Amino acid sequence: GLTMKLLEEKIVNDGVIKSGNVLKVDSFLNHQIDVPFVAELGKELKRLFADRNITKILTIEASGIGIACVAAMYFGVPVVFAKKSSGSNMDKDVYFTQIYSYTHSKTNDVVVSKRFLSKNDHVLIIDDFLANGCALEGLIDIVRQSGGTVEGVGVAVEKGFQGGGDKLRKAGYNLHSLAIIDKMDAKTNTVVFRHEE
Ligand code: G4P
Ligand code: NA
Ligand code: NA
Numbered sequence: 001g002l003t004m005k006l007l008e009e010k011i012v013n014d015g016v017i018k019s020g021n022v023l024k025v026d027s028f029l030n031h032q033i034d035v036p037f038v039a040e041l042g043k044e045l046k047r048l049f050a051d052r053n054i055t056k057i058l059t060i061e062a063s064g065i066g067i068a069c070v071a072a073m074y075f076g077v078p079v080v081f082a083k084k085s086s087g088s089n090m091d092k093d094v095y096f097t098q099i100y101s102y103t104h105s106k107t108n109d110v111v112v113s114k115r116f117l118s119k120n121d122h123v124l125i126i127d128d129f130l131a132n133g134c135a136l137e138g139l140i141d142i143v144r145q146s147g148g149t150v151e152g153v154g155v156a157v158e159k160g161f162q163g164g165g166d167k168l169r170k171a172g173y174n175l176h177s178l179a180i181i182d183k184m185d186a187k188t189n190t191v192v193f194r195h196e197e
Helices: 002-014 026-030 035-048 065-075 134-146 164-170
Strands: 016-018 022-024 056-060 079-085 094-101 106-113 122-130 149-159 175-185 190-193
Touching: 002 026, 002 035, 002 149, 002 175, 002 190, 026 035, 035 065, 035 149, 035 175, 056 065, 056 134, 065 079, 065 122, 079 134, 094 134, 106 134, 122 134, 122 164, 134 149, 134 164, 149 164, 164 175
Parallel strands: 056 079, 056 122, 122 149, 149 175
Antiparallel strands: 016 022, 079 106, 094 106, 175 190
16 A cells, blocks of 8 residues: 555665664664654554554563554554563562564563453554564564454564564564565665565
């Protein structure tokens, strides 16, 4: 769609490729936020998941929160963001999981209060980036613990060459990424996108 085309253009024009296959999109998504633009991404996610009866959007702090919130405006549901916790994992009032980040070479303890997710929830998981997919797998694990249903997964930028997205598709999740990068090169600052039918 048009929104996907606009996101690709924005990545090409404003994105900066760093070493280690990291794409910086700090000017519109990850540091400064272009809110009207990100709102279009949220609207597109609503269109893609219009057939699902979503009761809650789940994301993870920090950089998933912005896109999750604008999407939530279109779905008319609350956003719950998983918190990276340094406190006690013994807390009985939280769902707990561990998420390894390849990008940051670091494992985070992650929690969601049991007050905000239950077996009655139909959850759309949203994140800004999908790379190896550990973050989304952790969020899926939290929904599983709650007894709720994962209705789908929506992502702004998928780095397709890192395999996390294809793993989720293979597992049967209804995943939509608004831009999928199949290749990027820091030296020439070029990006190749995947286009599926
Ligand atoms: P990873 O384990 O390969 O890093 O990937 P995963 O899909 O689990 O995402 C983990 C974290 O890395 C996420 O943020 C994600 O947004 C971020 N990330 C992965 N690749 C890129 C990239 O190329 N560019 C940018 N800008 N971010 C990327 P997080 O660690 O949960 O932290 P936060 O930044 O949201 O606070
Ligand atoms: Na991030
Ligand atoms: Na994120």
